[in-house]
Amino acid sequence: MSAHDNSHDLEVRDSNVVDRFEDPGHPDHQPRKGDTDPKANKKAERQVLFLFAVSVLGTIGFVVAYFALPPGDTAESMRTSNLALGGALAFALLGIGTGAIHWAKALMNDHEKSEERHLQRSDDETRAAAVEVLAEGTADSGISRRGALKGAVVSALALFPITIALPLIGNIGEDWNVGKLKHTIWKKGVRLSRDPNGRPIKASDVTIGSVFHVIPDNLEEHHETGDYMDQKAKAVVLLVRLDPRDLKADQSPAGETWSYDGIVAYSKICTHVGCPVALYEQQTHHLLCPCHQSTFDIADGARVVFGPAKRPLPQLPITVDDEGYLVAQSDFTQPVGPSFWERETK
Amino acid sequence: MTTTSTPTPTARAAAATADYLDQRTGIGVAVKTFARKIFPDHWSFLLGEIALYSFVTLLISGVFLTMFFVPSMAETTYHGPWASLNGVEMSQAFSSTLRLSFEVRGGLLMRQVHHWAALIFMASIVTHMMRVFFTGAFRKPRELNWVVGFTLMILGLLAGFSGYSLPDDVLSGNGLRITDGVVKAIPIIGSYMSYFIFGGEFPGNDLIPRLFTVHILLVPALILALIGLHLLFVVLHKHTQYPGSGRSDKNVVGFPLFPIYVAKAGGYFFVVFGVIALMAATMTINPVWNYGPYDPSPVSAGAQPDWYMLFLEGSLRLMPGQAEVMLGQYTLSLNVIIPAMIVPGVLFTLLAAYPFIEAFATGDNREHHVLDRPRNRPFRTAFGVSLLVAFFILVLAGSNDLIATHFHLSINDITWVFRFLLFLGPWAAFVITKRICLGLQRKDRELVLHGHETGRIVRFASGEYIEVHKPLDAHERWLRVQHDAVRPVEIEPAEDSRGVRRKGYRTDRLRQRISQVFYEDRVEPVTPSELEAAHHAHGGHDEIGSHDHGHEPAQVGGGQHLVEPDGETGPDARNH
Numbered sequence: 009m010s011a012h013d014n015s016h017d018l019e020v021r022d023s024n025v026v027d028r029f030e031d032p033g034h035p036d037h038q039p040r041k042g043d044t045d046p047k048a049n050k051k052a053e054r055q056v057l058f059l060f061a062v063s064v065l066g067t068i069g070f071v072v073a074y075f076a077l078p079p080g081d082t083a084e085s086m087r088t089s090n091l092a093l094g095g096a097l098a099f100a101l102l103g104i105g106t107g108a109i110h111w112a113k114a115l116m117n118d119h120e121k122s123e124e125r126h127l128q129r130s131d132d133e134t135r136a137a138a139v140e141v142l143a144e145g146t147a148d149s150g151i152s153r154r155g156a157l158k159g160a161v162v163s164a165l166a167l168f169p170i171t172i173a174l175p176l177i178g179n180i181g182e183d184w185n186v187g188k189l190k191h192t193i194w195k196k197g198v199r200l201s202r203d204p205n206g207r208p209i210k211a212s213d214v215t216i217g218s219v220f221h222v223i224p225d226n227l228e229e230h231h232e233t234g235d236y237m238d239q240k241a242k243a244v245v246l247l248v249r250l251d252p253r254d255l256k257a258d259q260s261p262a263g264e265t266w267s268y269d270g271i272v273a274y275s276k277i278c279t280h281v282g283c284p285v286a287l288y289e290q291q292t293h294h295l296l297c298p299c300h301q302s303t304f305d306i307a308d309g310a311r312v313v314f315g316p317a318k319r320p321l322p323q324l325p326i327t328v329d330d331e332g333y334l335v336a337q338s339d340f341t342q343p344v345g346p347s348f349w350e351r352e353t354k
Numbered sequence: 355m356t357t358t359s360t361p362t363p364t365a366r367a368a369a370a371t372a373d374y375l376d377q378r379t380g381i382g383v384a385v386k387t388f389a390r391k392i393f394p395d396h397w398s399f400l401l402g403e404i405a406l407y408s409f410v411t412l413l414i415s416g417v418f419l420t421m422f423f424v425p426s427m428a429e430t431t432y433h434g435p436w437a438s439l440n441g442v443e444m445s446q447a448f449s450s451t452l453r454l455s456f457e458v459r460g461g462l463l464m465r466q467v468h469h470w471a472a473l474i475f476m477a478s479i480v481t482h483m484m485r486v487f488f489t490g491a492f493r494k495p496r497e498l499n500w501v502v503g504f505t506l507m508i509l510g511l512l513a514g515f516s517g518y519s520l521p522d523d524v525l526s527g528n529g530l531r532i533t534d535g536v537v538k539a540i541p542i543i544g545s546y547m548s549y550f551i552f553g554g555e556f557p558g559n560d561l562i563p564r565l566f567t568v569h570i571l572l573v574p575a576l577i578l579a580l581i582g583l584h585l586l587f588v589v590l591h592k593h594t595q596y597p598g599s600g601r602s603d604k605n606v607v608g609f610p611l612f613p614i615y616v617a618k619a620g621g622y623f624f625v626v627f628g629v630i631a632l633m634a635a636t637m638t639i640n641p642v643w644n645y646g647p648y649d650p651s652p653v654s655a656g657a658q659p660d661w662y663m664l665f666l667e668g669s670l671r672l673m674p675g676q677a678e679v680m681l682g683q684y685t686l687s688l689n690v691i692i693p694a695m696i697v698p699g700v701l702f703t704l705l706a707a708y709p710f711i712e713a714f715a716t717g718d719n720r721e722h723h724v725l726d727r728p729r730n731r732p733f734r735t736a737f738g739v740s741l742l743v744a745f746f747i748l749v750l751a752g753s754n755d756l757i758a759t760h761f762h763l764s765i766n767d768i769t770w771v772f773r774f775l776l777f778l779g780p781w782a783a784f785v786i787t788k789r790i791c792l793g794l795q796r797k798d799r800e801l802v803l804h805g806h807e808t809g810r811i812v813r814f815a816s817g818e819y820i821e822v823h824k825p826l827d828a829h830e831r832w833l834r835v836q837h838d839a840v841r842p843v844e845i846e847p848a849e850d851s852r853g854v855r856r857k858g859y860r861t862d863r864l865r866q867r868i869s870q871v872f873y874e875d876r877v878e879p880v881t882p883s884e885l886e887a888a889h890h891a892h893g894g895h896d897e898i899g900s901h902d903h904g905h906e907p908a909q910v911g912g913g914q915h916l917v918e919p920d921g922e923t924g925p926d927a928r929n930h
Binding site: 081127244 | 391392427429435437456457459460462463466467495528531532534535536538539540541542543544545546548549550553554555556557558559590591592598599600602603604605606607608609610613614617618620621622623624625626627628629631632634635636649650651652653654655656657667670671672673674675676677678680683684685686687689690693721723754755765766769828829831832835836880881882883
């Protein structure tokens with residue numbers, strides 16, 4: 009720092025230096041019991057011995073427990089095995105630890121010693137010598153005279169990491185097609201089926217007030233394509249049947265009906281940061297996200313009534329097919345899940 | 355070493371080994387320099403040691419776990435002793451976690467040792483950091499080591515998070531999904547960052563192997579390297595010491611490394627490991643077999659992340675959703691960006707930069723090796739407490755659902771209370787802490803000037819009663835008067851004698867303003883002449899030079915005080 013700072017530094021010190029107490033120096037050493045009483049000394053030694061012996065017994069106990077108490081098949085035997093092994097290990101370790109510390113505190117020389125400190129900074133001579141050798145090295149390399157070389161070295165060093173970064177970045181995001189975030193595997197005619205057993209749901213099976221966790225009927229096909237989880241993570245839906253009189257509104261645009269006789273289907277993925285929204289309160293028709301408590305009103309187009317989410321859960325347009333099973337009219341008409349920058353772009 | 359004339363065979367073997375090593379490494383120099391190096395003793399210095407030893411415990415148990423864990427998201431069907439999951443489809447990561455918990459003997463113990471050690475690792479880092487902060491151990495020459503320690507804390511968070519997610523259970527999977535949601539909220543590149551992390555769409559098939567490399571190679575290697583640097587700095591600077599008689603910035607008082615700290619610190623490693631083993635034996639942690647394998651559909655209520663992530667969770671919960679805005683056709687999720695990036699960003703930046711801010715405000719360029727008593731630096735202590743309070747409120751907010759269910763309160767009300775508390779709490783904590791610090795300093799002055807109350811009442815010939823006070827001994831007194839009360843910096847005027855505007859005045863002016871905020875309220879330590887004056891002025895007129903808001907001396911004490919009568923300070927001296 010600058011000399012300017014030093015003046016402040018001195019000022020703070022000087023104003024106090026004149027009228028100050030003197031350091032009284034190290035306090036006298038207080039002898040321990042064992043320092044004056046040989047009996048107490050011997051006792052402490054026996055205690056240390058005992059603690060190390062506890063450790064040895066702990067290790068032996070561990071070996072015994074390892075062979076005598078396998079985890080077995082029941083929760084009970086697993087717990088016993090874990091408790092025995094862990095308890096023995098704790099004794100083995102704590103014996104050594106407490107023994108060593110007790111030894112140091114009770115038996116080793118406890119007279120405090122003092123050591124001088126020195127400034128961290130090197131003295132001026134050393135600094136000058138350091139500058140000198142650097143100057144010599146720089147002169148030897150001739151780097152200051154050969155400007156073109158400097159540029160060449162810097163460019164080469166700056167460019168070569170591309171050889172590692174390019175293939176890495178090229179592949180690490182798979183196909184980098186973020187457009188996939190906007191679509192799910194729901195499409196016209198896909199049946200709504202139960203999660204996780206995949207049985208399709210008949211409209212007549214859905215009684216008023218009941219809740220179904222739903223996956224698309226065509227999800228099963230994605231076991232083969234390797235994107236089962238990716239598709240399920242976007243496509244899960246929560247299905248609720250309300251008394252049609254309670255249903256204030258849903259998200260269907262004018263001229264269309266997205267619900268069926270009080271049955272509404274909404275994306276289960278929270279529009280905040282993507283937790284599955286799964287806690288349904290039948291009385292209030294509120295759907296609560298257990299992660300951050302965003303609350304959606306199912307009777308009112310899944311409007312946000314509380315919490316950190318901004319947007320309603322997207323609605324899946326549904327109807328019934330000829331056999332009375334619930335089917336999707338189309339995919340969701342907007343991306344599901346948490347917001348992202350290009351969410352609304354076409 | 356040996357005092358006997360005929361060395362034992364062991365001593366001879368040791369001498370031969372030492373000779374062999376020294377001829378090839380010159381290790382004698384290192385032994386001579388370091389073996390009897392002095393370290394000061396204090397319980398609070400153990401906090402950093404706990405961090406180090408729990409890290410060693412993490413390495414030992416972690417290597418054990420890697421022998422059995424399969425970092426793969428490939429699907430498999432579970433068949434094993436845990437009946438309730440038999441026949442369930444899951445990733446190999448999850449099924450190998452079950453196998454190492456139930457079929458590998460001691461595997462469950464090692465898993466629980468590893469997880470408990472991770473929690474203790476973070477807890478000890480945070481408390482160690484608090485110790486360093488509140489005692490001012492970060493001052494010159496240790497500012498860089500503070501930054502190293504800060505980076506270690508961030509790496510610890512990263513290690514914890516990446517490890518927590520490896521078993522691929524429902525809870526950690528939902529944690530990852532939250533991470534994905536947060537990453538997607540980043541403007542412009544969010545979706546691409548999500549693809550970058552997950553290898554395409556969430557959850558993909560690459561994440562567990564990637565996290566595995568991060569968790570067992572990248573992060574631990576960085577932590578190890580930085581721990582090395584951290585300790586190198588400690589040796590280079592020599593350890594700080596608490597104030598006390600005979601301790602100054604020019605010396606270090608304590609015990610030698612060999613044998614005292616070899617035994618104490620070495621033993622302490624076993625104590626830390628032993629306590630973690632005891633916790634692992636008796637307390638179940640992260641029973642993933644109860645949660646089940648990751649599935650994007652279910653989630654359980656009341657789920658909590660590990661404690662060091664709770665503040666982020668709380669921050670996310672408190673933010674009202676209305677903050678999300680549209681910029682044309684682009685979505686800017688301020689309801690996620692503010693709580694998940696800006697809030698922790700501000701907290702962490704303040705923490706990392708504090709030593710440099712304080713050095714700027716103090717205008718102090720000296721080396722400091724004697725620690726501050728927190729009361730003697732009211733601004734710093736109050737600032738630290740208010741940061742902690744902010745952190746603590748966010749942690750509580752991260753558990754608002756548990757608070758709601760345990761105390762039968764409305765979660766909406768709790769959230770609203772925390773929203774206000776996040777702003778009011780740190781402010782109130784600052785004001786209160788600062789007052790407490792100043793009060794404690796006045797108490798120190800009071801003690802130095804008037805001594806301990808003895809309960810002995812003396813009646814004078816005039817009929818007046820007074821209580822006799824016992825003066826402090828030199829060591830007690832020194833502890834209370836050894837520090838400097840830092841005053842706000844004074845700067846040179848804006849124009850020099852010839853009326854030319856000075857360069858650097860604006861920086862100085864800023865320095866002065868900050869310095870005033872830091873040091874305007876202060877209490878000066880007692881000086882010998884004040885003590886002398888007090889001895890001559892017993893009674894109700896104990897005017898002491900306390901400087902509070904400017905330089906007005908404040909009245910403190912005011913009771914009937916008298917120091918133990920001795921020759922020069924007889925009762926008659928009261929009315930000088």
